[in-house]
Amino acid sequence: xxxxxxxxxxxxxxxxxxxxxxxxxxxxxxxxxxxxxxxxxxxxxxxxxxxxxxxxxxxxxxxxxxxxxxxxxxxxxxxxxxxxxxxxxxxxxxxxxxxxxxxxxxxxxxxxxxxxxxxxxxxxxxxxxxxxxxxxxxxxxxxxxxxxxxxxxxxxxx
Amino acid sequence: xxxxxxxxxxxxxxxxxxxxxxxxxxxxxxxxxxxxxxxxxxxxxxxxxxxxxxxxxxxxxxxxxxxxxxxxxxxxxxxxxxxxxxxxxxxxxxxxxxxxxxxxxxxxxxxxxxxxxxxxxxxxxxxxxxxxxxxxxxxxxxxxxxxxxxxxxxxxxxxxxxxxxxxxxxxxxxxxxxxxxxxxxxxxxxxxxxxxxxxxxxxxxxxxxxxxxxxxxxxxxxxxxxxxxxxxxxxxxxxxxxxxxxxxxxxxxxxxxxxxxxxxxxxxxxxxxxxxxxxx
Ligand SMILES: Cc1cc2nc3c(=O)[nH]c(=O)nc-3n(C[C@H](O)[C@H](O)[C@H](O)COP(=O)(O)OP(=O)(O)OC[C@H]3O[C@@H](n4cnc5c(N)ncnc54)[C@H](O)[C@@H]3O)c2cc1C
Ligand code: FES
Ligand code: FES
Numbered sequence: 356x357x358x359x360x361x362x363x364x365x366x367x368x369x370x371x372x373x374x375x376x377x378x379x380x381x382x383x384x385x386x387x388x389x390x391x392x393x394x395x396x397x398x399x400x401x402x403x404x405x406x407x408x409x410x411x412x413x414x415x416x417x418x419x420x421x422x423x424x425x426x427x428x429x430x431x432x433x434x435x436x437x438x439x440x441x442x443x444x445x446x447x448x449x450x451x452x453x454x455x456x457x458x459x460x461x462x463x464x465x466x467x468x469x470x471x472x473x474x475x476x477x478x479x480x481x482x483x484x485x486x487x488x489x490x491x492x493x494x495x496x497x498x499x500x501x502x503x504x505x506x507x508x509x510x511x512x513x
Numbered sequence: 514x515x516x517x518x519x520x521x522x523x524x525x526x527x528x529x530x531x532x533x534x535x536x537x538x539x540x541x542x543x544x545x546x547x548x549x550x551x552x553x554x555x556x557x558x559x560x561x562x563x564x565x566x567x568x569x570x571x572x573x574x575x576x577x578x579x580x581x582x583x584x585x586x587x588x589x590x591x592x593x594x595x596x597x598x599x600x601x602x603x604x605x606x607x608x609x610x611x612x613x614x615x616x617x618x619x620x621x622x623x624x625x626x627x628x629x630x631x632x633x634x635x636x637x638x639x640x641x642x643x644x645x646x647x648x649x650x651x652x653x654x655x656x657x658x659x660x661x662x663x664x665x666x667x668x669x670x671x672x673x674x675x676x677x678x679x680x681x682x683x684x685x686x687x688x689x690x691x692x693x694x695x696x697x698x699x700x701x702x703x704x705x706x707x708x709x710x711x712x713x714x715x716x717x718x719x720x721x722x723x724x725x726x727x728x729x730x731x732x733x734x735x736x737x738x739x740x741x742x743x744x745x746x747x748x749x750x751x752x753x754x755x756x757x758x759x760x761x762x763x764x765x766x767x768x769x770x771x772x773x774x775x776x777x778x779x780x781x782x783x784x785x786x787x788x789x790x791x792x793x
Contacts, residue, residue, distance in 0.1 A: 372514045373514070373515075373516055373517040374514055374515040374516070374517050374559065376546075395550060396547050396550065397543055397547060397610075397613070397614055398700060400611070400613055403613060409587075409616050410612065410613055410616055411613070411616060411617060412543075412613050412614070412617065414546075415541075415542050415543055415546045415547070415617060416542065416546075416617075417517045417542075417546075417559070417561070418517075419517035419518075419519055419561070420517070420519065420561060420563065422519060463612070463613065466612070466616070467612070470591075481612075481699070482612055484611050484612065484698070484699030484700065485610070485611025485612055485613035485614060485699065485700060486611075486613075
């Protein structure tokens with residue numbers, strides 16, 4: 356079927372079988388390998404994307420469901436040469452080790468800050484509780500999200 | 514390839530169902546897509562309900578509230594009508610899976626999956642919720658506890674969907690409580706859960722109470738006997754301890770990967786006793 360949607364800011368009309376999982380569509384068909392897959396069953400959050408600004412698991416969606424939607428993957432977050440403030444903070448605070456969880460973590464964190472611009476550390480942990488990280492021990496990830504929230508308070512909106 | 518249909522309104526949905534009588538229906542897909550991937554379901558086509566606005570939202574109608582079946586857990590958590598009237602439901606939604614699953618999963622899906630561990634069921638039982646069922650030609654309503662027949666089994670017939678959940682406001686119950694025990698805080702399927710509504714008087718007497726345990730039997734467990742034992746008393750450890758053996762006797766848990774039946778019996782009892790320390 357033809358799918359008409361916005362992908363990382365650009366309008367696209369693409370062909371895909373309607374029951375193609377979104378994760379396969381992004382990674383295999385479009386070569387957007389920033390979005391990861393691990394469990395394929397909703398448990399780990401590495402496949403997180405934003406659909407109309409809300410975090411979603413691309414392993415539990417079919418391509419047909421993208422029709423008319425605005426999709427953001429990690430590839431669409433930085434503008435030209437500048438990283439998004441959240442990406443900047445992940446680098447600065449050492450919140451990335453192997454990096455496998457990072458795309459999902461960052462997109463989930465953006466959903467969190469949209470709903471709750473000034474989360475406590477506990478709220479950050481709860482907000483990211485669907486995203487697993489096997490390397491960092493989470494501390495630095497929470498630091499990075501906290502710092503981004505503080506920066507947002509002072510600077511322009513994200 | 515399976516065709517995936519995305520009807521935009523009920524009119525379209527009925528037309529598609531008529532043409533694809535064998536299709537499976539889904540809303541958030543957080544249960545169905547996992548089962549599809551495990552090859553537990555073989556279906557020629559799929560119908561996704563996520564675009565049907567008529568099935569979403571929360572509507573206040575006098576002393577009742579209608580919750581659209583395809584409302585996501587996140588949308589209900591953020592809804593002031595739900596927050597104001599049904600804290601017992603909000604508390605359960607707060608510990609259901611993870612924010613990501615809550616952004617996708619729906620209350621209708623949680624009910625229709627009819628898992629013994631479904632987190633919205635014990636709150637909806639104590640709230641005496643009714644399920645609104647629709648098909649192309651008819652609409653009927655029934656008590657949730659009659660709708661759920663067993664694990665994964667409901668009264669839904671071919672061509673029917675759950676369109677909404679009706680819940681009466683419960684201004685008399687001034688204390689709402691939900692506790693879930695799982696293996697960890699986030700993304701834990703309940704080992705045992707307990708939803709409670711209390712009417713507590715100025716003197717801290719229990720004037721009325723409704724209890725419902727999840728995950729300890731094929732369907733939610735309630736007990737008129739225990740409720741009657743608590744009414745007219747303060748929630749003392751002594752009173753609760755006297756009722757606890759009944760809780761142990763009425764639950765019918767299973768051994769599974771998450772916990773043994775014995776452990777579940779113990780926790781069912783403990784959650785009751787712990788009501789003594791709930792903040793009033
Ligand atoms: C990682 C993970 C963790 C989870 N943790 C929890 C948890 O902690 N607690 C919990 O309770 N659940 C949990 N779940 C289960 C699931 O997320 C919930 O049950 C959710 O509410 C299902 O809603 P859905 O809309 O995604 O259902 P779907 O997958 O869309 O549908 C589920 C079933 O219901 C039917 N259905 C859906 N909507 C309707 C309708 N309106 N009318 C008729 N039939 C319908 C479908 O045909 C299907 O059989 C978890 C799932 C995953 C993947
Ligand atoms: S791959 Fe989607 S949640 Fe794990
Ligand atoms: S950095 Fe390796 S999984 Fe998080």
